Amino acid sequence: MRILVVEDEKKVASFIKKGLQEEMYSVDVAHDGATGLNMATSEEYDAVVLDVMLPEKDGFTFLREFRGMGHNTPVMILTARGAMEDRVMGLDLGADDYLPKPFHFEELAARVRSLLRRTSQEKATTLKCGDVSLDTISHVAHRDGQTIDLTSKEYALLEYLMRNKGRVLSRSLITQHVWAYSFDTESNIIDVYIKKLRKKIMDLEDPRLIRSVRGVGYVMQEPEPEQNEE
Secondary structure (H helix, E strand, O other), X not given: OEEEEEOOOHHHHHHHHHHHHHOOOEEEEEOOHHHHHHHHHHOOOOEEEEOOOOOOOOHHHHHHHXXXXXXXXXXXXXXXXXXXXXXXXXXXXXXXXXXXXXXXXHHHHHHHHHHHHHHOOOOOOEEEEOOEEEEOOOOEEEEOOEEEOOOHHHHHHHHHHHHOOOOOEEHXXXXXXXXXXXXXXXXXXXXXXXXXXXXXXXXXXXXOOEEEEOOOEEEEOOOOOOOOOO
């Protein structure tokens, strides 16, 4: 999942980015509101963490313009301005959550997970598809009771597929949300990681969970029930 952090204090931005990356997210950072708004409207993100007191364009202006353009990406305001009037203004402008500084990173991470659940088909903290389960808090995957050993990118790929269960995802979308850069038509990185993931979840010989859609990309869906031959 891909997160945009718009924060002008570079130490704070670096702290948030590092923490979110340890939570298996792809993270981009902007240090002013104008750059952040350009990134938020030109790329596809799963959530935005937005400071209010920003140079070039403050967070409230960012939010007003962002929502005015029709973008529905979840936004969490993160700011030292904790007065009730500011919280009300931010929420009325379209923020989905509000966390005042100083903060504990554990709470920020929990709130980000909450934002992602709001826009996901799966609302539980444990995602499921067939007999595969993925705990989005402990970052541990299981299939049929057996733990699946995943790298950070394999985990991120599996989470994105499972959060979008039943939706055909193009290679371009997968690249943007998992690797946080534009799709290179010459690269086969998506196919390589899908193959690795299928192998680890024992889906290589009988790919009933992660299915290829020729010319488009991949979809993760519930396996069709096996029919017994008479």
